[in-house]
Amino acid sequence: EAGVAQSPRYKIIEKRQSVAFWCNPISGHATLYWYQQILGQGPKLLIQFQNNGVVDDSQLPKDRFSAERLKGVDSTLKIQPAKLEDSAVYLCASSLVWRRTSYEQYFGPGTRLTVT
């Protein structure tokens, strides 16, 4: 079974530039998450999708971050414009949720963003 795919793996940009990350979840997983992990900290949820719909984006800085999940499969996360404090690893995860049962979240390799 293929895992969660993310690209690019690394990205270096200057502040005020734009950047986009892509995620392809495990086939059949309806739930998709984007987490931000700053160096030395645990991941923090940015946004969660259930199929096409947003379930939780309460910690997404909406003035500069946006995300979409077209057709309930792939997702993109965009930052525009980037700030120095956005330097982090951006992790995508997916899980299979059926009725009221939650399953494990499977994580991709992440995209390491450096803003200079």
Add this chain to the structure above:
Amino acid sequence: KQEVTQIPAALSVPEGENLVLNCSFTDSAIYNLQWFRQDPGKGLTSLLLIQSSQREQTSGRLNASLDKSSGRSTLYIAASQPGDSATYLCAVQKGIYNQGGKLIFGQGTELSVKP
């Protein structure tokens, strides 16, 4: 607000030693708890998931316990090996539909096993 704390932040042990990593959480109303491993520059690998109705889970040399009432979980690693060197993260999930199913993570314990 749920907070997750892991102690110690870093741990260095000689090969072959048994060790315990600790995780505590402030809100006992959780749905499940997961332990993850993260190698440098890599994503997270799920090690064990404990449902709220369970008290422990085992996989190979790993054993995780959960005590909801006290807000604690431990990860026990038996006969540690240099290949176990990584950062270990615990995360709690409060619910699915009412909380969105997000994981709330601790800051991790960085483990180094010396040959």
